[in-house]
Amino acid sequence: MSMAIYLLTFGLLIVGIYAVVAKKNVVKIIVGVLIIDYAVNLLLVLVGYRTGGQAPIQAADETAAQMATVAVDPLPQAMVLTSIVIGLALTALMVAMAIRLHEKYGTFDMDRIRQLRG
Amino acid sequence: MPPEEGMTPIVRNTTRLVSGFIVVFGTYIALTGHLGPGGGFAGGVILAAAGALVVLSFGRRVSSSLITEPTCHVADAAGAAGFLALAMLGYMVGGFFVNFLPVGRLHRLDSAGIIPLANLAILVKVGAGLVGAFLALSAFRPGRRSVLDDGTADGRDGRREI
Amino acid sequence: MELLIVTLIGLMLIAALAAVEARDLLSSVICLGAAGFSLSVIDLLVGAPDLALTQVVVEVVALVLLIRVVVTRRDTSSSAPRDALRTGAVLLAGGVLLVAAAFSVGVFAAGKAGVIPPFGQPLLAGKGPVAPGVSKDYLGKAADETGAANVVTAVLLDYRAYDTLGEATVIFASIIGTYAILRHVGRREAPADAPAGGAKGG
Numbered sequence: 293m294s295m296a297i298y299l300l301t302f303g304l305l306i307v308g309i310y311a312v313v314a315k316k317n318v319v320k321i322i323v324g325v326l327i328i329d330y331a332v333n334l335l336l337v338l339v340g341y342r343t344g345g346q347a348p349i350q351a352a353d354e355t356a357a358q359m360a361t362v363a364v365d366p367l368p369q370a371m372v373l374t375s376i377v378i379g380l381a382l383t384a385l386m387v388a389m390a391i392r393l394h395e396k397y398g399t400f401d402m403d404r405i406r407q408l409r410g
Numbered sequence: 411m412p413p414e415e416g417m418t419p420i421v422r423n424t425t426r427l428v429s430g431f432i433v434v435f436g437t438y439i440a441l442t443g444h445l446g447p448g449g450g451f452a453g454g455v456i457l458a459a460a461g462a463l464v465v466l467s468f469g470r471r472v473s474s475s476l477i478t479e480p481t482c483h484v485a486d487a488a489g490a491a492g493f494l495a496l497a498m499l500g501y502m503v504g505g506f507f508v509n510f511l512p513v514g515r516l517h518r519l520d521s522a523g524i525i526p527l528a529n530l531a532i533l534v535k536v537g538a539g540l541v542g543a544f545l546a547l548s549a550f551r552p553g554r555r556s557v558l559d560d561g562t563a564d565g566r567d568g569r570r571e572i
Numbered sequence: 573m574e575l576l577i578v579t580l581i582g583l584m585l586i587a588a589l590a591a592v593e594a595r596d597l598l599s600s601v602i603c604l605g606a607a608g609f610s611l612s613v614i615d616l617l618v619g620a621p622d623l624a625l626t627q628v629v630v631e632v633v634a635l636v637l638l639i640r641v642v643v644t645r646r647d648t649s650s651s652a653p654r655d656a657l658r659t660g661a662v663l664l665a666g667g668v669l670l671v672a673a674a675f676s677v678g679v680f681a682a683g684k685a686g687v688i689p690p691f692g693q694p695l696l697a698g699k700g701p702v703a704p705g706v707s708k709d710y711l712g713k714a715a716d717e718t719g720a721a722n723v724v725t726a727v728l729l730d731y732r733a734y735d736t737l738g739e740a741t742v743i744f745a746s747i748i749g750t751y752a753i754l755r756h757v758g759r760r761e762a763p764a765d766a767p768a769g770g771a772k773g774g
């Protein structure tokens with residue numbers, strides 16, 4: 293079962309790579325980049341999971357030593373938290389480029405854009 | 411739905427009631443980042459969502475006189491500079507980014523040294539940056555098209571600057 | 573619990589495939605939103621409430637941005653013949669990647685663990701083939717040394733604050749890039765004399 297979880301996550305990554313490489317519409321390429329982002333974040337979060345664990349936030353009535361034996365790994369979560377917001381800034385940048393391309397060439401199709409560039 | 415004039419009065423009145431709460435909620439999530447889930451980044455994105463709501467409901471013309479672009483630029487840079495200043499102030503104690511404020515008791519709002527201040531700086535930075543980007547995206551008016559729709563170009567003369 | 577997580581990842585996979593193959597651009601963006609929200613539910617189940625909160629809000633704002641692009645011109649992506657060479661290359665590379673992933677997870681290791689420890693036993697528990705890292709120290713000492721009850725925030729803003737500074741810089745650069753790309757609106761207000769950009773310096 294654990295292997296199925298990781299292999300499905302890698303499958304999600306491959307779907308994202310397929311969308312970036314083999315699709316001709318600019319919006320589909322943006323969707324592919326976002327799917328790659330989700331897949332990588334998912335894999336990093338899943339690696340740090342402890343069976344039956346709780347979130348790494350210390351409640352008011354337990355000590356740090358008690359929490360250290362039950363909590364999940366906090367380090368991948370810290371990395372992924374920054375990665376999610378960087379993904380949002382990246383989406384804004386790609387959307388700006390797509391709007392610019394559409395305004396200049398009138399289409400979202402990469403083949404037409406390559407023909408029209410001259 | 412023309413993007414200049416905004417939406418119907420129902421949407422506009424609901425936005426007037428709700429957007430203040432969203433801003434307060436985002437600030438709360440950012441400032442209590444060391445007590446529960448959240449932190450500066452989540453709070454900043456919630457502020458950006460409030461900004462997007464205002465821009466979409468009231469239209470581009472009204473909201474860009476309300477939240478001007480220079481304001482967003484200045485707030486963005488101020489947040490980044492504040493974060494860097496907190497890092498440099500650590501030199502007073504020992505090194506780069508050393509926590510120099512007192513640690514305090516657990517679960518109080520003023521515990522954990524510079525962490526609430528750093529969360530505030532990141533809130534201002536991320537929120538203002540994303541609101542400014544959204545404002546720039548919605549204020550973008552498409553100019554004349556350079557190429558016609560059926561693939562022919564109109565009067566290409568030598569080099570075309572991209 | 574594991575079965576629930578496998579089901580949700582399967583849902584994400586189906587939503588991603590639907591987003592990639594849909595003809596209508598608006599439908600593909602909405603399927604991407606479905607994938608993002610199920611990722612947020614998976615984050616909640618795995619014990620990462622910060623991530624679930626951030627993923628929900630980021631997904632909402634990303635959907636607003638993407639719909640802004642798609643509504644520009646509501647055309648369907650053309651039904652061009654599928655590029656066989658590129659699809660074949662991606663499938664080949666994907667197969668190699670899956671075999672490598674299976675090696676690292678331990679499918680071919682005949683019962684012993686692979687490089688990635690089995691699901692549910694993080695490296696800090698010390699049972700994997702690699703020695704436990706610093707996470708145990710972070711969990712135990714964060715409350716005393718930093719005073720923060722949320723260990724993830726303590727890691728982000730005290731133990732690893734330099735990485736957060738780098739990340740703030742990356743976001744800053746992306747936003748400035750967005751401003752720079754969308755900047756030339758004013759120049760197009762001139763009456764129709766020069767084509768886009770002004771080849772003669774207009």
